[in-house]
Amino acid sequence: MNGFTGFLLRRIAGAVFVLLALSVVVYAVFYVAPGNVAQIVCGERCSPQQVALVHDKLGLDDPLYLQYGHFVQGIFAGRDFSSGTGVVHCSAPCLGQSYRTDEQVTDLILGKLPVTGSLVIGAFALWLLIGVGTGVLSAWKRGGVVERLLTWLTLAGTSTPVFVIGLLLIIILCSTLQWLPFPQYVPFTDNPEQWFWGLLLPWFSLALIESAKYARLTRSSMLETLAEDHVRTFRAYGLTERAIVGRHALRGAVAPVIALSALDAGTMFGSAVLTETLFGIPGIGRQLVESVRTVDLPVVVGVVLTTGFFVVLANAVADVLYAMADRRVVLS
Amino acid sequence: MTPVPAGAPLVEVADLHVSFGDVRAVDGLSFTLEPGAALGVVGESGSGKSASAYALLGLHRGTGARVSGAIRVGGVDVVAASDAELRSLRGGLAAMVFQDPLSSLDPYYTIGDQIAEVYRVHKGGSRRAARARAITVLDRVGIPDAARKSRSRPHEFSGGMRQRALIAMALACEPRLLIADEPTTALDVTVQAQILDLLHDLRRDTGLGLLLVTHDVGVAAESVDEVLVMRAGREVERGPVGSVLASPRESYTKALLSAVPRLSPSPGTEAAGAPPRTPFAPERRSSSNAGRAEDAAEPSTDRATGPAWPAVAEGAEPSPARGAGNCATSHARSAAVPSPRRGSGRGGVGEEPAAGEGLVMEAVGLRKRFGRGRAAFDAVDGVDLHVRRGETLGIVGESGSGKTTLGRMLVGLLEPSAGRVTRTGDVQMVFQDPVSSLNPRRSIGESVADPLRAAGERDDTRIRARVAELLARVGLDPDRYDSYPHEFSGGQRQRVGIARALAAEPKLIVCDEPVSALDVTTQAQVTELLAELQRELGLALVFVAHDLAVVRQVSDRVAVMRQGRIVEEGEVDVVYGEPKDPYTRQLLAAVPSLDPALAAVRRAARREGAEAAVA
Numbered sequence: 045m046n047g048f049t050g051f052l053l054r055r056i057a058g059a060v061f062v063l064l065a066l067s068v069v070v071y072a073v074f075y076v077a078p079g080n081v082a083q084i085v086c087g088e089r090c091s092p093q094q095v096a097l098v099h100d101k102l103g104l105d106d107p108l109y110l111q112y113g114h115f116v117q118g119i120f121a122g123r124d125f126s127s128g129t130g131v132v133h134c135s136a137p138c139l140g141q142s143y144r145t146d147e148q149v150t151d152l153i154l155g156k157l158p159v160t161g162s163l164v165i166g167a168f169a170l171w172l173l174i175g176v177g178t179g180v181l182s183a184w185k186r187g188g189v190v191e192r193l194l195t196w197l198t199l200a201g202t203s204t205p206v207f208v209i210g211l212l213l214i215i216i217l218c219s220t221l222q223w224l225p226f227p228q229y230v231p232f233t234d235n236p237e238q239w240f241w242g243l244l245l246p247w248f249s250l251a252l253i254e255s256a257k258y259a260r261l262t263r264s265s266m267l268e269t270l271a272e273d274h275v276r277t278f279r280a281y282g283l284t285e286r287a288i289v290g291r292h293a294l295r296g297a298v299a300p301v302i303a304l305s306a307l308d309a310g311t312m313f314g315s316a317v318l319t320e321t322l323f324g325i326p327g328i329g330r331q332l333v334e335s336v337r338t339v340d341l342p343v344v345v346g347v348v349l350t351t352g353f354f355v356v357l358a359n360a361v362a363d364v365l366y367a368m369a370d371r372r373v374v375l376s
Numbered sequence: 377m378t379p380v381p382a383g384a385p386l387v388e389v390a391d392l393h394v395s396f397g398d399v400r401a402v403d404g405l406s407f408t409l410e411p412g413a414a415l416g417v418v419g420e421s422g423s424g425k426s427a428s429a430y431a432l433l434g435l436h437r438g439t440g441a442r443v444s445g446a447i448r449v450g451g452v453d454v455v456a457a458s459d460a461e462l463r464s465l466r467g468g469l470a471a472m473v474f475q476d477p478l479s480s481l482d483p484y485y486t487i488g489d490q491i492a493e494v495y496r497v498h499k500g501g502s503r504r505a506a507r508a509r510a511i512t513v514l515d516r517v518g519i520p521d522a523a524r525k526s527r528s529r530p531h532e533f534s535g536g537m538r539q540r541a542l543i544a545m546a547l548a549c550e551p552r553l554l555i556a557d558e559p560t561t562a563l564d565v566t567v568q569a570q571i572l573d574l575l576h577d578l579r580r581d582t583g584l585g586l587l588l589v590t591h592d593v594g595v596a597a598e599s600v601d602e603v604l605v606m607r608a609g610r611e612v613e614r615g616p617v618g619s620v621l622a623s624p625r626e627s628y629t630k631a632l633l634s635a636v637p638r639l640s641p642s643p644g645t646e647a648a649g650a651p652p653r654t655p656f657a658p659e660r661r662s663s664s665n666a667g668r669a670e671d672a673a674e675p676s677t678d679r680a681t682g683p684a685w686p687a688v689a690e691g692a693e694p695s696p697a698r699g700a701g702n703c704a705t706s707h708a709r710s711a712a713v714p715s716p717r718r719g720s721g722r723g724g725v726g727e728e729p730a731a732g733e734g735l736v737m738e739a740v741g742l743r744k745r746f747g748r749g750r751a752a753f754d755a756v757d758g759v760d761l762h763v764r765r766g767e768t769l770g771i772v773g774e775s776g777s778g779k780t781t782l783g784r785m786l787v788g789l790l791e792p793s794a795g796r797v798t799r800t801g802d803v804q805m806v807f808q809d810p811v812s813s814l815n816p817r818r819s820i821g822e823s824v825a826d827p828l829r830a831a832g833e834r835d836d837t838r839i840r841a842r843v844a845e846l847l848a849r850v851g852l853d854p855d856r857y858d859s860y861p862h863e864f865s866g867g868q869r870q871r872v873g874i875a876r877a878l879a880a881e882p883k884l885i886v887c888d889e890p891v892s893a894l895d896v897t898t899q900a901q902v903t904e905l906l907a908e909l910q911r912e913l914g915l916a917l918v919f920v921a922h923d924l925a926v927v928r929q930v931s932d933r934v935a936v937m938r939q940g941r942i943v944e945e946g947e948v949d950v951v952y953g954e955p956k957d958p959y960t961r962q963l964l965a966a967v968p969s970l971d972p973a974l975a976a977v978r979r980a981a982r983r984e985g986a987e988a989a990v991a
Contacts, residue, residue: 278493281497369484
């Protein structure tokens with residue numbers, strides 16, 4: 045697997061480069077943005093002396109490149125922060141320290157990751173199931189009643205804002221029918237069963253939004269592979285339609301689905317904020333919105349980098365899966 | 377398997393109709409095929425030959441095509457059979473081999489698994505037994521080290537190996553009928569010969585009936601006992617292959633046969649004593665009007681065109697008759713136009729150095745490397761060649777020989793890794809696929825005008841006038857500036873491609889497989905057009921092709937390429953008549969002959985050669 049190792053190394057190098065570029069952009073945007081960071085961090089009632097103190101403590105007098113250098117150093121080697129009274133060490137990978145709470149960003153994010161992870165992974169599985177299933181059915185049984193119903197449902201799901209779907213689901217299933225408890229996030233490690241029931245509605249809401257896209261993609265991709273010559277070959281050799289669709293057409297059709305879904309899953313880590321807010325899930329998306337509002341630069345940069353990391357990671361995973369599914373793809 | 381009454385024909389087709397919407401693809405076809413016999417269905421594109429073959433396996437079911445008539449294959453009534461009966465017929469009693477062996481196999485599964493899957497559908501049994509059967513049939517079709525190769529995926533096989541694998545799949549369940557739809561069209565000529573030999577051996581050894589669908593009369597001559605010529609969904613002529621090819625009764629068959637390019641110089645031409653290519657010598661053309669007059673007085677030298685063409689006209693190529701007419705009239709209209717332009721343009725013909733030494737292109741030490749490091753290979757590996765004014769240089773080679781890469785470097789579409797190309801004057805290119813080399817979303821006039829605009833012409837009236845002139849020049853209706861590519865047939869699109877190449881008034885046009893996507897009759901028209909343009913405009917042509925016969929027909933000199941090198945180069949008559957390089961000899965020996973008796977002799981010779989090579 046020499047080629048594979050090389051491929052992996054190249055991917056990692058590329059990912060690091062992308063992430064660094066991303067952090068530069070986020071840094072730059074925030075410093076160009078108007079407003080006095082120290083004033084905001086300190087609060088409106090601070091005296092100019094206090095603001096100056098905060099300014100000093102945050103190291104805002106240092107040139108921009110130096111601040112950024114400290115930041116990068118923290119990621120790879122760790123760094124120290126003055127807490128006013130003493131020195132706090134932040135070990136690598138250190139994403140900095142929140143301006144507002146002095147909490148370390150790495151810890152903050154690590155605390156939120158399982159929450160958003162739970163949401164994204166479950167929703168991901170569901171949207172693939174619903175989307176690919178609908179797509180395959182609608183390509184195979186074009187014009188059937190089931191196909192129309194499913195297509196209509198997924199389309200309706202996508203075109204309805206998550207607030208509406210989520211609220212409807214809560215009202216109907218939790219309030220009127222009382223089939224489900226009101227959604228509430230319980231960590232998996234505390235109680236797996238409650239974790240599952242609490243996340244069921246968020247999963248569905250998020251998955252419905254995504255699934256129509258996948259249904260369409262799978263459908264067109266299926267129609268394409270069903271028209272391919274090798275499908276004709278197996279038809280001419282007496283295979284059943286089920287074997288042709290299930291074994292030969294689907295395998296070719298899922299490749300673009302894999303690629304896109306990996307990208308979506310990665311992005312979802314930072315952008316499931318609506319679902320998180322609606323269902324009261326304390327995830328990364330909500331953290332990001334909160335930090336942007338309070339100009340908590342280190343947290344924003346940390347979250348953006350983390351999200352970026354997942355997108356890049358998901359992409360690399362998709363590439364490998366793609367290559368494993370289709371041996372003609374050379375990893376290069 | 378369904379028992380077949382003894383003595384009954386293997387295939388019985390009576391009054392078969394297949395229509396797609398309003399198009400009658402097959403229009404009242406009847407034929408029978410006895411067990412173990414071989415029938416060739418020959419026709420041009422759109423003749424309904426493939427639609428007929430597909431109907432034998434009921435493959436039109438569920439596609440929206442309407443099928444009527446009686447089809448019995450091995451005793452199964454295909455039209456009335458249930459889906460399950462049909463499935464057991466397909467691959468069990470009758471198996472099909474398709475044109476493109478790469479796309480006809482599933483890229484995601486190993487060859488062995490695919491064959492095993494087909495075997496288990498019909499015969500059941502364990503996976504292990506099915507895998508063993510797969511290896512047996514792969515071995516039978518001559519795949520070396522079949523057990524190991526059965527674990528490869530299609531893309532790891534060469535074209536010929538893939539077609540062997542597909543034939544192995546066909547053999548897996550011991551069918552009694554093999555339907556081969558253009559089985560060798562996507563293959564190189566030497567590989568084609570091997571596959572045809574394999575089919576021949578299989579028939580001899582297993583008593584397999586063969587229905588061979590092909591556009592290539594030579595392939596049919598090599599492989600079948602009886603031939604059925606189809607046109608517009610109907611039978612034109614049917615009979616023993618020898619007699620149909622040697623003495624066709626119908627005018628269409630005659631026209632079809634006369635359009636097939638031959639390896640040998642046309643006997644008619646030689647008898648008439650007309651030197652085949654010399655009329656295009658440079659000195660004759662320097663006084664262009666005189667040259668044109670002579671050309672007019674001396675119509676096509678190589679092919680019998682004139683009266684035969686109207687008879688050949690068919691749906692796919694709507695107006696060959698009108699096209700030919702246009703060609704003739706457009707001479708008069710456009711004859712005067714190119715010469716003054718050429719004179720006032722970039723150095724007219726007369727300013728060239730002495731005739732004979734008038735090189736329009738010279739390539740020295742040309743090399744093109746693709747890839748890096750260990751994966752690097754030289755697609756073109758040290759090629760020297762030159763093209764003189766007004767001559768045609770044929771570059772012939774099999775796939776992977778580097779001929780296309782070479783052609784692209786000559787035009788300047790690819791930068792050589794080493795060596796240099798010297799061009800005098802503009803060089804243009806005509807591409808293989810007239811469908812994909814034109815932008816479907818732009819009118820053909822816009823496409824033809826591209827080189828004019830690129831040269832700085834801004835005046836729309838002048839552009840339109842010039843494009844109309846060019847369209848007329850290549851035998852198209854000059855008023856079709858605003859038509860889109862899909863409105864044209866394949867041959868017409870290739871004419872558009874040629875018009876586009878002419879727009880820049882090149883000295884040299886490099887044609888990369890310009891006719892390989894076209895039917896033979898259309899092919900003949902396009903090569904005729906090229907020859908005519910050459911006569912009248914003094915163009916030099918580089919004609920890159922895999923088809924040895926076509927290259928012979930159009931070229932003055934020929935270069936034979938193999939693995940990036942030119943193995944032999946010289947005057948066509950010399951290279952084809954007395955080939956010196958063993959590869960050239962091998963290539964020429966592999967070209968199907970139109971004479972079945974000669975084909976049998978050649979097959980025996982190939983077999984001896986193969987055995988000698990093994991020994």
